[in-house]
Amino acid sequence: xxxxxxxxxxxxxxxxxxxxxxxxxxxxxxxxxxxxxxxxxxxxxxxxxxxxxxxxxxxxxxxxxxxxxxxxxxxxxxxxxxxxxxxxxxxxxxxxxxxxxxxxxxxxxxxxxxxxxxxxxxxxxxxxxxxxxxxxxxxxxxxxxxxxxxxxxxxxxxxxxxxxxxxxxxxxxxxxxxxxxxxxxxxxxxxxxxxxx
Amino acid sequence: xxxxxxxxxxxxxxxxxxxxxxxxxxxxxxxxxxxxxxxxxxxxxxxxxxxxxxxxxxxxxxxxxxxxxxxxxxxxxxxxxxxxxxxxxxxxxxxxxxxxxxxxxxxxxxxxxxxxxxxxxxxxxxxxxxxxxxxxxxxxxxxxxxxxxxxxxxxxxxxxxxxxxxxxxxxxxxxxxxxxxxxxxxxxxxxxxxxxxxxxxxxxxxxxxxxxxxxxxxxxxxxxxxxxxxxxxxxxxxxxxxxxxxxxxxxxxxxxxxxxxxxxxxxxxxxxxxxxxxxxxxxxxxxxxxxxxxxxxxxxxxxxxxxxxxxxxxxxxxxxxxxxxxxxxxxxxxxxxxxxxxxxxxxxxxxxxxxxxxxxxxxxxxxxxxxxxxxxxxxxxxxxxxxxxxxxxxxxxxxxxxxxxxxxxxxxxxx
Numbered sequence: 001x002x003x004x005x006x007x008x009x010x011x012x013x014x015x016x017x018x019x020x021x022x023x024x025x026x027x028x029x030x031x032x033x034x035x036x037x038x039x040x041x042x043x044x045x046x047x048x049x050x051x052x053x054x055x056x057x058x059x060x061x062x063x064x065x066x067x068x069x070x071x072x073x074x075x076x077x078x079x080x081x082x083x084x085x086x087x088x089x090x091x092x093x094x095x096x097x098x099x100x101x102x103x104x105x106x107x108x109x110x111x112x113x114x115x116x117x118x119x120x121x122x123x124x125x126x127x128x129x130x131x132x133x134x135x136x137x138x139x140x141x142x143x144x145x146x147x148x149x150x151x152x153x154x155x156x157x158x159x160x161x162x163x164x165x166x167x168x169x170x171x172x173x174x175x176x177x178x179x180x181x182x183x184x185x186x187x188x189x190x191x192x193x194x195x196x197x
Numbered sequence: 198x199x200x201x202x203x204x205x206x207x208x209x210x211x212x213x214x215x216x217x218x219x220x221x222x223x224x225x226x227x228x229x230x231x232x233x234x235x236x237x238x239x240x241x242x243x244x245x246x247x248x249x250x251x252x253x254x255x256x257x258x259x260x261x262x263x264x265x266x267x268x269x270x271x272x273x274x275x276x277x278x279x280x281x282x283x284x285x286x287x288x289x290x291x292x293x294x295x296x297x298x299x300x301x302x303x304x305x306x307x308x309x310x311x312x313x314x315x316x317x318x319x320x321x322x323x324x325x326x327x328x329x330x331x332x333x334x335x336x337x338x339x340x341x342x343x344x345x346x347x348x349x350x351x352x353x354x355x356x357x358x359x360x361x362x363x364x365x366x367x368x369x370x371x372x373x374x375x376x377x378x379x380x381x382x383x384x385x386x387x388x389x390x391x392x393x394x395x396x397x398x399x400x401x402x403x404x405x406x407x408x409x410x411x412x413x414x415x416x417x418x419x420x421x422x423x424x425x426x427x428x429x430x431x432x433x434x435x436x437x438x439x440x441x442x443x444x445x446x447x448x449x450x451x452x453x454x455x456x457x458x459x460x461x462x463x464x465x466x467x468x469x470x471x472x473x474x475x476x477x478x479x480x481x482x483x484x485x486x487x488x489x490x491x492x493x494x495x496x497x498x499x500x501x502x503x504x505x506x507x508x509x510x511x512x513x514x515x516x517x518x519x520x521x522x523x524x525x526x527x528x529x530x531x532x533x534x535x536x537x538x539x540x541x542x543x544x545x546x547x548x549x550x551x552x553x554x555x556x557x558x559x560x561x562x563x564x565x566x567x568x569x570x571x572x573x574x575x576x577x578x579x580x581x582x583x584x585x586x587x588x589x590x591x592x593x594x595x596x597x598x599x600x601x602x603x604x605x606x607x608x609x610x611x612x
Contacts, residue, residue, distance in 0.1 A: 095253075096508065104242070104243075104246075107242070109237070109249065109253075109276065111273070130278065131278075134240070134279065134280070137239050137413075138240060138242050138243070140413035141240045141413050142439060144414075144443070145471070176508040176509045177508040178505065178506050189503075193508065
């Protein structure tokens with residue numbers, strides 16, 4: 001009797017597993033049925049802020065080595081990722097460029113996996129960190145002609161951005177964004193962009 | 198409920214099979230880890246971004262093609278903002294993550310980490326192609342899938358001498374005059390200067406005073422006037438695209454009347470866009486094809502760019518992603534060979550991977566790759582281009598190795 005009960009239980013579990021597998025097959029992702037997820041920018045926050053300052057290598061710091069140091073700035077980009085599919089999808093990677101006005105100052109590259117359940121929306125916080133020195137070099141090395149057209153110096157640009165960011169007094173752009181999603185063997189790169197002002 | 202009770206061996210077998218199917222999962226082998234240090238925020242971010250994207254796309258490709266003999270590659274890519282302390286910190290992180298190789302970036306990180314990666318015996322493939330890194334006696338674990346700056350500079354001045362000077366009205370009557378324009382003291386800009394001046398002497402040039410041009414400078418009229426005083430026939434530009442374009446524009450405006458040759462990081466798709474008419478006839482070096490050129494593997498590069506960086510308009514992609522692909526494809530081949538030899542370690546990737554290459558062709562107009570235990574210069578042939586109607590055309594393929602075999606073999610390695 002005991003043996004029969006055990007067999008009965010194992011058999012029931014096996015059938016249940018088999019049926020669950022069949023149910024999964026009914027909403028399997030294919031190239032045809034895979035709908036692109038939708039990525040929207042909910043808002044941008046000043047994540048951490050040190051105000052605006054810059055010290056050249058000529059200044060002796062109270063501690064540590066002298067060098068060219070500019071105030072860091074950390075921004076948080078809060079995205080909503082909507083999965084319109086009947087199956088869960090995984091975001092394998094996400095990247096986007098952060099632009100202040102017309103100047104690109106950072107590219108955020110996220111490589112952690114984020115699952116989005118079927119028909120659900122996930123929120124994601126992506127942090128962008130850069131500093132006055134790297135921004136200065138980036139502006140000088142790439143923005144020379146555009147700064148000249150605006151009749152701005154690099155310093156004027158940096159002060160405008162660092163002092164203005166708590167009020168978002170200039171547009172903050174998410175440019176050239178791509179998020180890569182997968183479900184089973186289907187892989188899809190989805191572009192996105194946004195402006196926060 | 199009698200149907201639930203297995204009554205025979207067949208029933209037992211079916212239950213077992215269903216259980217196995219239900220509970221089985223693919224036990225994948227652990228991924229092989231590769232590190233990548235890039236600059237997407239600092240002074241080289243404009244080119245670094247395209248390069249970083251190229252690395253990511255190329256890694257997706259090699260995983261699609263089976264990774265390392267069936268084992269997936271996991272990429273850990275970090276921005277270091279062109280700050281040396283951060284490059285060191287991120288390298289330590291990569292070590293903790295147990296990467297077997299690192300795809301580095303430019304002069305800052307490559308130079309700062311050179312002795313450390315030699316000690317740690319981790320292959321480091323950089324986009325910094327200085328000649329001193331091609332001497333395995335000094336930098337055994339620094340590699341790149343490109344001809345080095347000094348080889349390129351020698352080839353560029355030789356191509357101008359062959360193709361332009363020979364048609365000059367003063368050819369045979371006097372020495373051609375040469376000036377180098379670059380940021381003094383910058384590792385990339387100054388790397389090939391000794392070699393190009395040596396080549397200038399070999400070819401019989403008269404060499405004028407070097408002109409310092411800041412990498413960020415957009416007004417270089419004083420330097421151009423100094424070149425005019427010397428009546429230079431040829432200017433070497435060792436900087437990157439922004440300041441090179443500015444010097445070309447000033448040279449055009451001031452009617453310098455000289456020809457121009459440009460190093461690899463100043464010669465990209467943006468140069469004719471920024472310099473306009475001043476770019477016409479400019480000669481330059483690249484170590485691989487331009488983005489979208491009709492060469493083997495380019496269709497794949499474009500396909501993966503569209504798929505994995507779909508937010509970047511394809512017309513904005515640059516030659517730097519091709520440079521990234523070259524390093525990734527070379528590393529991939531080296532790792533496959535080392536893995537097959539049962540030695541997927543840093544020294545294994547070097548000795549049983551790279552140093553077994555004998556004309557390995559990765560396409561993308563990268564010269565077939567050769568690395569030996571005594572020489573990490575991949576090739577002696579360099580393709581030199583000229584800008585004509587805002588398009589890049591091949592001017593000459595200069596074969597330094599065959600043209601100066603003794604010097605190539607005995608004198609030029611490492612500088």
